[in-house]
Amino acid sequence: PAYTDGPDDAVADKVYFIINNLSSTNLDQKARELKGLLSERFYSWLANYVVQRRVSMEANFHNLYLQFIDTLNSAGLNAALLVNTYENLRVLLRSEKIRSSTSERTLLKNLGSWLGLLTIAKNKPLLSKDINLKQLILEAYDHGRLIAVVPFVCKVLDACKVSKIFRPPNPWIVAILALLTELHNLTDLKMNLKFEVVALTKSLGLDVAELKPSALLIDRQVDKSDSSDWTTRDPAPILEPLRPPPGILKPDLSTPLGTQPA
């Protein structure tokens, strides 16, 4: 891809220096420095660096990087960032590691919030040719990847709270929320995944109990045995009155205190 074409090391070091030192108080100055340093033909390299090395790991500075990019005000850079975000997301979503590794899932979540900020928060749609969230959930349901996909989707959609367009009754968001509600209502879905859905709906000022669930999962057969998406169903506990284990004698309360029982 084009982004392997980067500037020479000395320039790259200066770019790293700028980004290491970026803060909300020096955005304009740093943007000017960067513009003087890096010609636009390296912007896809820059986009790749920002997405892969910064945004995916530094969720705490998403807004800062977004402001920085707005200050740079380059259509080419904005486009390159989006392309890179999707590219990295596709790699992560395809990876087997997201089922087992929490740090991979953290990267996925961070890129999810970032994607939401780049698109939904700016009232720009997620095109289904780039990413199809509903399809993603259905496939994750089939293949035991909900553990990664549900938190990811919830992070993306969290940006809806600042969007004018992408909130109910927008049919796109309503349809995804209906599917998430259906998932949430499944009794044996892992607690933390249910919680993701509750947290998202709450963040959007909705109540999951009042949302209308879809009926897309009912007919799907899924093997829940070898998956971390579901709580393992224990056999129903047998309720018995508590009895002291054998060998322990009940204290004889009839004996006065201080005297030895017979």
Next chain:
Amino acid sequence: EINLMDELTLKGITQFYAFVEEKQKVHCLNTLFSKLQINQSIIFCNSVTRVELLAKKITELGYSCFYIHAKMRQEDRSRVFHDFRTGACRHLVSSDLFTRGIDIQSVNVVINFDFPKNAETYLHRIGRSGRFGHLGLAINLITYDDRFNLYRIERELGTEIKPIPPVIDKSLYCA
């Protein structure tokens, strides 16, 4: 958060030293800022005066930092620390203000601009509360006079501080 637990650990922290002369320290810091991948960093000095001097010096070099030390009013200290935590600034120059380790998740690089005199101080600067297991990088600028302290602290803490390699693997401190 100021860690009130008695358990501080160096687990997950990769420690390096750079052997420098006093007058090379700022230049060395400058190099670190262009070679490392820093989310947030804390830079420790051994005295209040040196904290202020360094903060002034590095502001001139073109990066923004806050400073914090024991001679400041409590309310100013709280404000600086709070703003740093919320990400208003990337770097904090600090004296040995805190009696316990500072555990801020986004701080992935700690730099001992001045090397501490004893192991306890070192541990409190670098150490984290172990159960969270965040990765981190600790860089010590060592002068000729610090060489015995370095050896002693390594021994007392049962840890190894290696010379800094030309390239530091990002997976060691970027989670």
